[in-house]
Amino acid sequence: MMDLSFILNELGEERDNYFNAVSPPIIQSSNFSFNTVTEMRNAMLDEFDTNLYSRGQNPTLTILRKKLAALDGAEDALLFTSGIGAISVPLLTLLKTGDHIIAIENPYSWTAKLFNDFLPKFGITTTFINGCDFDNFEKAVQPQTRLIYLESPNSYSYELQDIKRVADFAKARGIMTMIDNSYSTALFQQPIAMGIDLVAQSATKYIGGHSDVVAGVLTGSTTLIKQIFEHEFMNLGPAISPNSAWLLLRGLRTLPLRLQRSFESTKIITEWLSKHPAVQQVIWPFSADFPQSALAHQQMLGCSGLFSFTLKDSTFAKIEQFCDQLSHILIAVSWGGYESLILPVIASVKKQQYDLDNKQHQLIRMYIGLEDPDYLIKDMQQAFDHIA
Ligand SMILES: Cc1ncc(COP(=O)(O)O)c(C=O)c1O
Structure with missing residues (x-):
């Protein structure tokens, strides 16, 4: 190359x-x-x-x-x-x-x-x-x-x-x-x-x-x-x-700089989330417990800032309250920009259709942009405190 x-x-x-x-x-x-x-x-x-x-x-x-x-x-x-x-x-x-x-x-x-x-x-x-x-x-x-x-x-x-x-x-x-x-x-x-x-x-x-x-x-x-x-x-x-x-x-x-920053911050945030008592699961290809982690490391040189997680208390209301409470992380589609975003699957599921046993429904997708990871962690922590 x-x-x-x-x-x-x-x-x-x-x-x-x-x-x-x-x-x-x-x-x-x-x-x-x-x-x-x-x-x-x-x-x-x-x-x-x-x-x-x-x-x-x-x-x-x-x-x-x-x-x-x-x-x-x-x-x-x-x-x-x-x-x-x-x-x-x-x-x-x-x-x-x-x-x-x-x-x-x-x-x-x-x-x-x-x-x-x-x-x-x-x-x-x-x-x-x-x-x-x-x-x-x-x-x-x-x-x-x-x-x-x-x-x-x-x-x-x-x-x-x-x-x-x-x-x-x-x-x-x-x-x-x-x-x-x-x-x-x-x-x-x-x-x-x-x-x-x-x-x-x-x-x-x-x-x-x-x-x-x-x-x-x-x-x-x-x-x-x-x-x-x-x-x-x-x-x-x-x-x-x-x-x-x-x-x-x-x-x-600036693609290499932005991508690397998003990758590094996502490492910090996914690790923090995976240890958080309110979180059930974090899904990110470069997480140690990702089922295809070996293949990910074999064919990818790094990992994007897009991942998903689920809450232990994954009711429709709790997911919605958590996302609504965030004050810096924006509720929006897309990803790859400078700004961090959150997109729960429930944004496209009606309350009466929500199935607590459907893992897909529980997913909260997050994108980590260029902000300081501590700034994002603080925002998420106050949202977790709010739903506790
Ligand atoms: C994985 C993936 N592929 C393709 C697209 C489509 O791209 P665009 O919105 O630029 O048409 C998106 C958009 O969200 C995407 O996330």
């Missing part, structure tokens, strides 16, 4: 093209002109690598595209208006009626809806499996299986898949593989090096890092990325704005 500092500070930046400005410009232009018709014709023949029209490529996006591809150790990258766009558009390109997908159970909620509601409209079916057990992949394969879809770890319950083993298995059968790597980012997990074909990420999370932009990124071989670009990408129109690309470039500069 290229030097990380080179990727983040220099790769793709051609400062003498823009007055030696240290910060790259936002090229807020929908179209680009040519000196001759011949030049234009050449551009139209190769829109993938030319600035012609910003629904395709744009110079501000190109800087970001090069950096994100290099970070993933991939040949190329494509940017989307959301993480879910970076998942749905490639699937629509690469699959056709009659094709079958094997996907891990409990992927990100809108990914699940894609498999359950959207793709069946085109005659594409999905078998969901528990990806912790490799045998389940073998059992689920059908002659029409075209894609294996992973999310390791997934959000809320953090189950892992043995990425290299699944990639090798798929390759031997000519099945494509795709992973949602939003949780780890390229810095903590390198799926391309493990043999995965396509890597999607919600750039809204750690890459943006400041809770001010929604975007997605897909990386893979030039052949696959170009195929997606030249067909469904240009037809469906999910290109991000130059302004969003610029925000992501700015976020990238």
